[in-house]
Amino acid sequence: MIRPMMRVNTAVALTIALASLAACDQLPGKPALRVAPPTLDTAAGFAGFYSENCAGCHGADGTQGPARPMRDAVYLAAVPDDAMFNMLRNGIEGTRMPGFGGNRITAVDDAALTAFVKGMRTAWGNASATAPTNIAWAHQPGKADAEHGRELFDARCVSCHPRTQPVGSSATVSGSVTDPFYLRLVSDQHLRTSIVFGRNDLNSAPANMPSAAGPFQDGNGQRVDGALSSSDVDDLVAYLSGLRSSPLYAPPTSAAQSKDETK
Amino acid sequence: MSEMTPKRAIFDALNWLDERTGLFWILRRSVFHRVPRNAKWWYVFGSATMMFFTIQIVTGIVLAMFYAPSAAQAYESLVYINEQVPFGWMLRAMHGWSSNAMCLMMLVHMMQVFLHGSYKYPRELTWVAGVFLCLTTLGLAFTGQIMRWDADAYWGLGIGAAIMDRAPGIGNQLRAVMLGGPQISGATLSRFFALHVFILPGSAIALIGFHLYSVLRQGISEMPKAGEPVVPATYRKEYEERTHKTGVPFYPDAARRDMVFCGAALIVLIGIAAWFGPMGPGELPDPTIIEASPRPDGLFLWIYSALALLPPASETFLLLAVPPVAIAFLAAIPFIFNRGERAPSQRPVSVLIVVLLCTAIGVLTWLGMSSPWGPKMDAWTSTPTAVQYLQQRTPLELQGALEFQFAQCRNCHAIDDAGGQRGPDLTDVATRLSWDQLMRQIQQGGGNMPAYGKALSSSEMQALVAFLSTLDGGDLAATLPGALEQQPARDAVPQADANPAANSSR
Amino acid sequence: MNQHDPSNKPAANESAANKPTNPAPCGGCGAGASENRRGFLFAAGTTLLTIGGALAAVPIVGAALAPAANRNPNKWLPLAKTDTFVPGDTVLMKFTNPWSTPDDGVSRENACYVRCLEPGKFQVFAVNCAHLGCPVEWFEQSRLFMCPCHGGVYYEDGSRASGPPPRGLFEYEWRLTDGNLEILGGRLPGLQEGT
Structure with missing residues (x-):
């Protein structure tokens, strides 16, 4: 009685031992081989870096964050690589965009940031996308007609962006952009980018912010067609910029970054 | 034998x-x-x-x-x-x-x-x-x-x-x-x-x-x-x-x-x-x-x-x-x-x-x-805000939402359970704190929160409070509580901001 | 400290070696003399073992406890040229543990935060939280140091802002030598500064 039992036991034990030998490589606990993390120009590398470092402000999928949506082929096509790289590396002075590169020990190195720009273009870009009116993306300080800007503002912006926020309203306006507090938090470049590329990802009231191609609304809420010209945008920015009561507030990082750039 | x-x-x-x-x-x-x-x-x-x-x-x-x-x-x-x-x-x-x-x-x-x-x-x-x-x-x-x-x-x-x-x-x-x-x-x-x-x-x-x-x-x-x-x-x-x-x-x-x-x-x-x-x-x-x-x-x-x-x-x-x-x-x-x-x-x-x-x-x-007492160190760059708290907000409120990330508020405060747990969840903070109280809390800190008075400019503070004032638990979609002109305490114009970086050289 | 170590080889050999040299107890001697001899041998054995054990304990205990005797664990360590620091900025800097050996690997490098108040004027903070030594991270946007372990927070001048730390961040002494910023470091910063 005992002996056959023992034989069965031995057979079972042997089978288990052999099976585990064979299966050892497929067990779920086997740690994955350590591989170098994917570079940032690959889809996985880009997505990982983005969700760790950008998603907080630019939105989980590149849109619908409080900051400028990056999943915007038109915007990506308009901004050249070196400008994008500079913004990533050094941040943008006067705004809430921090620099991720530089000479700090904790900084992301330049090669990785270059790869990231490439990865972003691969993921979200589209080389054939062009700005609707071919208006240069970059703000150039220079002479612009702020008075013309004010006229344009009255004709095309003020119905959504009234100069004073009406009490309790929500359905018909999306809020003031002439608010002095707001203006001190955004750069002229931010204003220009918003005007040129619009903001169509956030479901704003009463309508999404159009790009420079329009259509707009006049002061009475009537549709106004016709794109803004490059100089129109300059003038609008000059007008808004002039409403700042004092120079643009520089966040604390700016000193370090400007120093950094000169190195 | x-x-x-x-x-x-x-x-x-x-x-x-x-x-x-x-x-x-x-x-x-x-x-x-x-x-x-x-x-x-x-x-x-x-x-x-x-x-x-x-x-x-x-x-x-x-x-x-x-x-x-x-x-x-x-x-x-x-x-x-x-x-x-x-x-x-x-x-x-x-x-x-x-x-x-x-x-x-x-x-x-x-x-x-x-x-x-x-x-x-x-x-x-x-x-x-x-x-x-x-x-x-x-x-x-x-x-x-x-x-x-x-x-x-x-x-x-x-x-x-x-x-x-x-x-x-x-x-x-x-x-x-x-x-x-x-x-x-x-x-x-x-x-x-x-x-x-x-x-x-x-x-x-x-x-x-x-x-x-x-x-x-x-x-x-x-x-x-x-x-x-x-x-x-x-x-x-x-x-x-x-x-x-x-x-x-x-x-x-x-x-x-x-x-x-x-x-x-x-x-x-x-x-x-x-x-x-x-x-x-x-x-x-x-x-x-x-x-x-x-x-x-x-x-x-x-x-x-x-x-x-x-x-x-x-x-x-x-x-x-x-x-x-x-x-x-x-x-x-x-x-x-x-x-x-x-x-x-x-x-x-x-x-x-x-x-x-x-x-x-x-x-x-x-x-x-x-470990709810520890800040979530990367929340400010990695934790997005749910879209419902950003849609139909004024430009200033959006800047406030940005500031909320930028000033690392997110590391300690969650919105809709996303973010750090060290401080209170702020999903409905507007129902608890008035504009003034929010302003004071951010400036002076207290109750285990550091004072942000020196780190933020008055514009940043205004934007932040404008955003926080919209956080009423997600019930209202629009800008009502954040509408700035309703707030008697609001300054008419920004104060001259001292740059904290310059401040710190004292 | 183990003064009497029975496993101690040299002492044991010594006492064993003593035995054969002693003459065998004589049959004719009185019981008292034999008793005396036995007593003497026991006393001698105990004494020799104690001395041997104590001698052996010196290198054993000495080596194990040597680190406690290091009364001057800090040395002046160069960080960087002073003009690399921007007034108003706080940056993480690396320095090499002055007591490092080739065996230390990546743990050889240590870090500190340098806050430049104005050209030539600094505060140098330890990265170790004053609560339990976890690494604090500097956030230049909110101008705070935050600790991931138990939520200690410090202001940019190192003073405690909130959380469990009993005090502000530890600071290194610093000096300027030929335009170089040097700090007095080497000991892992803690509540008790090195004596």
Whole structure:
């Protein structure tokens, strides 16, 4: 009685031992081989870096964050690589965009940031996308007609962006952009980018912010067609910029970054 | 001369061995000693602890064949064991999980002995040895975590050093001896290696020897019965009479249950090891990588939690005075409560203590896993705000949402459960705090929040409060509570901002 | 300290070696003399073992406890040229543990935060939280140091802002030598500064 039992036991034990030998490589606990993390120009590398470092402000999928949506082929096509790289590396002075590169020990190195720009273009870009009116993306300080800007503002912006926020309203306006507090938090470049590329990802009231191609609304809420010209945008920015009561507030990082750039 | 059969030859050889060594007597005594008949499933945990200890010794020895106990190479050698050594990862997994299992079984065993009052006369020293075994085992677990020599190990040592440093007078010296120098370094790993593979296992083996010897000498305690108190004057005689009359030999009668339990536990262990794999190594032990969020292993998480929750003023005292006093009290229990009832039903305070301790440790461990007191260090760049809190907001409110990330508010404050847990969730903060109160809270801090007055400009502050004023739990989609013109406290124009960077040069 | 170490080889050999040189007890001597001799041998053995054990303990205990005797664990360590620091900035800097050995691997490098108040004026903070030594991270946007372990927070001047730390961040002493910023470091910063 005992002996056959023992034989069965031995057979079972042997089978288990052999099976585990064979299966050892497929067990779920086997740690994955350590591989170098994917570079940032690959889809996985880009997505990982983005969700760790950008998603907080630019939105989980590149849109619908409080900051400028990056999943915007038109915007990506308009901004050249070196400008994008500079913004990533050094941040943008006067705004809430921090620099991720530089000479700090904790900084992301330049090669990785270059790869990231490439990865972003691969993921979200589209080389054939062009700005609707071919208006240069970059703000150039220079002479612009702020008075013309004010006229344009009255004709095309003020119905959504009234100069004073009406009490309790929500359905018909999306809020003031002439608010002095707001203006001190955004750069002229931010204003220009918003005007040129619009903001169509956030479901704003009463309508999404159009790009420079329009259509707009006049002061009475009537549709106004016709794109803004490059100089129109300059003038609008000059007008808004002039409403700042004092120079643009520089966040604390700016000193370090400007120093950094000169190195 | 009698005929030489193989059976006879073996018997002769064994007799020879017994005659020369005298060891069989001990073996017979330990294997066939009589144990109380009612020593049933409650008694298997000690055996299981010892089985896991054996696993630790065996896997530890094989791991030592591959592990390089040098700070420069330890990490790489662990990766090598994980990836290159045949079955190496499984060995590490078994060693790691068996360590947890050993501690768990030991604690259950200790609890059972405590609840059954088995530590009373005449088994006082068995208990004392057990208390020291418990300390040795926890020491092995902690030093084992250091062997992993990753960021958790490095900063775990930092925490140990910081605790040592609090000792008045001798803290500095204690810490230097622990670290093997003024700073955590290769010498520290060497010290902990000596502890982990020589000193502590050696102590454990010696203590287990004494523990088992005591068990054999005093006999296994019977299941406690209410109304049968321990009376030292008569206990031993009665126990011997009872076990002689009704007892059964340890082998095979009682050992069967131990074998079944240990066998099952071993298979479960191997299953867990195969399924969950080895622990770490985690990040590199490079102290210049400061983006580390050190966490101790599960066993020590409750201590980690307690350190977050203790009132800071009493912390040094509690850290330095409570452990020795608690250990001394634990060891003194059998001398203080030497006689009397053993049944848990007659000792409600003991039961209550066990329940309270288990609950407290369980809750602290659970807290330690989520660690709600620690900021989520990367939340400000990685945790997006749910779209519903951003849609149909004014440009200023959107800038406020941006500021909420930029000023790292998100590291401590969640919106819709996303973000740090250190501060209150702000999903409906607008229903609790008015514009003024929000402004004041941000500027002056308070209630464990740092003051942001110097770090934020008035525009940033206005935008932030405008955004926070829209957080009413998500009920209202629009800008109503944030509409700036409704707020009497709002400044008409921004104040001239002093640049904090310039400020700081004061 | 183990003064009497029975496993101590040299002492044991010594006492064993003493035995054969002693003459065997004579049969004719009185019981008192034999008693005296035995007493003397026991006393001698105890003494020799104690001395031997104590001698052996010196290197054993000495080596193990040597780190406690290091009364001057800090050295002046160069960080960087002072003009690399921007006033108003706080940056993480690396320095090498002055007590490092080739065996230390990546743990050889240590870190500190340098806050430049104005050209030539600094505060140098330890990365170790004053609570339990976890690494604090500097956030230049909110101008706070935050600790991931138990939520200690410090302001940019190192003072405690919130959480369990009993004090502000530890600071290194610093000096300027030939335009170089140097700090007095080496000991893992803790509540008890090195004596």
